Amino acid sequence: MHRRLRAAPFLPLLLLLLVMHCASGCRAAAHRRVFDDTVPKRGRPPAAVVREVPRRGQGAAQAYTVATAAAAEGTSSEGWAPIRIEVSTEDLEEKTQKLGMKRYCAADGVQCMNYLGETITCKADHVLTGQKRSCIRRRLFPGRQAARGATSRAASG
Numbered sequence: 001m002h003r004r005l006r007a008a009p010f011l012p013l014l015l016l017l018l019v020m021h022c023a024s025g026c027r028a029a030a031h032r033r034v035f036d037d038t039v040p041k042r043g044r045p046p047a048a049v050v051r052e053v054p055r056r057g058q059g060a061a062q063a064y065t066v067a068t069a070a071a072a073e074g075t076s077s078e079g080w081a082p083i084r085i086e087v088s089t090e091d092l093e094e095k096t097q098k099l100g101m102k103r104y105c106a107a108d109g110v111q112c113m114n115y116l117g118e119t120i121t122c123k124a125d126h127v128l129t130g131q132k133r134s135c136i137r138r139r140l141f142p143g144r145q146a147a148r149g150a151t152s153r154a155a156s157g
Contacts, residue, residue, distance in 0.1 A: 033035065052090070052125065054117045065127060066083045066085060072091055087140055087141075089136070089140060089141070091103040091104065092104060092133050092137070099115045101113045103115075104128040105122030105123075105126040105128055106122070106127065106128065107122065107123060107127060108123060108124045108127060109122065110122050111123065
């Protein structure tokens, strides 16, 4: 005897697939990105970056002040709050150490401490040569010599 196939078990499955298909289409149409609500429609929010001229007797640090408009729509000068960012090359100097270890790789195979507080073993590619050191200083402080000249002229004048 042969059994006849019934369509009844397939109907609930077909109905379930149809409901899932419709629900996924509705969910995709209702999707909104939070980024669209948080970013103003007129472009980037205004921000000002000012590099401060080092004063006489200051260390090897360069300070930057960044201010952004915290007021509604960024159109008012009210609500501006400065953020001071200090950049330094002190850790590139020979005398700078943390827990008896240098903060940069001086030679291949030497151990030093990174900025996460971990001890690492230096590889040949990581060694900070004089050429790399001067390149870092030029890129971090492009106007350093001009600022030093301006402060020395102001102090002597």
